[in-house]
Amino acid sequence: MLWYLAGCIVSNSLGSILLSVKGLRKWFPIRRGFLDFITMQPIRYIKAVDKIDFNIKKGEVFVLAGESGCGKTTTARLILRSIEPDEGSVIFNGMNVCNLRGEELKRFRRLVQTVFQDPYSSLNPRLSVFDILLEPLIIHNIRETNSERKEIVYKAMEEVKLTPIENFEHRYPHMLSGGQRQRLAIARSLILKPKLIIADEPVSMLDLSIRAEILDLMISLRDKYGITYLYITHDLSTARYIGDTIAIMYLGKIVEMGICEEVLSNPLHPYTQALIDAVLEPNPNNRFKEKKVRIIGEIPSPIDIPNGCRLNPRCPYVMEKCKLIEPPFIEFKPSHYVACHLLID
Ligand code: SF4
Secondary structure (H helix, E strand, O other): OHHHHHHHHHHHOOOOEEEEEEEEEEEEEOOOOHHHHHOOOOOOEEEEEEEEEEEEEOOOEEEEEOOOOOOHHHHHHHHOOOOOOOEEEEEEOOEEHHHOOHHHHHHHHHHEEEEOOOHHHHOOOOOOHHHHHHHHHHHOOOOOOHHHHHHHHHHHHHHOOOOOHHHHOOOOHHHOOHHHHHHHHHHHHHOOOOOEEEEEOOOOOOOHHHHHHHHHHHHHHHHHHOOEEEEEEOOHHHHHHHOOEEEEEEOOEEEEEEEHHHHHHOOOOHHHHHHHHHHOOOOOOOOOOOOOOOOOOOOOOOOOOOOOOOOOOOOOOOOHHHHOOOOOOEEEEOOEEEOOHHHOO
16 A cells, blocks of 8 residues: 555656556466475465556656566566456556456557567568558558558658658668667557557667667657656666656565656665666765665575565665565655665664
């Protein structure tokens, strides 16, 4: 409940809510072997997402950040209904996504689009740029005449700067650079006039010089069309560049959440601090400035989640109670939430 309230407060202070995730849980059962079966071993689970709550307001870039394997992509798949949750709900524009069927689900899938890390694998290599952009219009029966659809395709190409159009429309994905492919993937999402784009590591495979161009393009489309983004990344540099609100995930839980600039300038959770120390120059006023936080060892298996605070085997500040009691999620500063015993005592 505390997590949900925290999400509400952060987002309400920014504007009206487009997407609300409440108590979302997804555990994947591990197939038992014959020996497990006859010795009646209990079923074990990969606890990919473990009761998370957050809200995304209209027109914002909400960043979900953390190491690989922390549950970010599973969260995106749950929102998209490509997998079903065990518990919890996803409310989009007032509709419970988990209950959508038929035409309503199809409409939802039109309004929520995705941009993936590897545009090459998400684009049909046998279709030209023009046909890749035409395909969603046909699937969703948007406009009836060829000339109307052609006009929409050309407009989308102009929006993402795949111009001059005659130079690009007949090319195939393998004839484009990485940045051009990602522009094409964004155009394909844009063409259906989405309200939300889920961008899963959209620039991590691109050269540094191209990353800022793609992020700038995403921001300009947000400003022009009011598109909302769920931006998933392990890279806090790009998170800081593009994000409005950020939630830091660790082993299936959100451990810190707030306004992006505030969280990344004044991180409260040791895990967030360690992530920042790995990539960003800390704020000189930062309370951790004297001591860099080093998280010890590798991320544990999501099958064997530690008791108490999930970070306790790796945390340099670990206390006895961290091993026994899961820290509550508290509002330590206005609109800045964290789950750590250090900040409670
Ligand atoms: Fe570290 Fe304890 Fe805080 Fe967890 S609750 S982050 S183990 S100090």
